[in-house]
Amino acid sequence: MNRVDDKNYRERVYEIVRQIPSGRVMTYGQIAEILGEGYTPRTVGYVMHGAAENVPWQRVINSQGACSTGKMTMPVNLQQGMLESEGVAFNEKGNCDLNVYLWFPEGFEPDDDTQPSLLG
């Protein structure tokens, strides 16, 4: 499927998100990048807001390392709090260090040495 004809496109996003381990995060753009095809960060975000309960939506943040939930469906501090409970540290600006917490699924490697070092 190279197109969004099946409406199965949602599950592709969810499937990736479900694989994010606790204490790690992914960005909308990154997911869109993996899905490639006709996905964009916008689309991923749109799909994400309708995520089912079995999807750890809180582990998906924006490229700035901050929560973008705004005041729409969920308060930002809620998502941030959930992540903090998983061990993700945020600064005063509400950003976390993507170099530490960003997670890459198997088969997907960043060109840079942006791979997370993970404190342990």
Add this chain to the structure above:
DNA sequence: AACTTGACGAGGG
């Protein structure tokens, strides 16, 4: 069928 909005991202000022 067209316009607007939205859990985004990158670039320019």
Add this chain to the structure above:
DNA sequence: CCCCTCGCCAAGT
């Protein structure tokens, strides 16, 4: 470093 603009794709009105 903060603010604004443009690009992207899907859904609601």
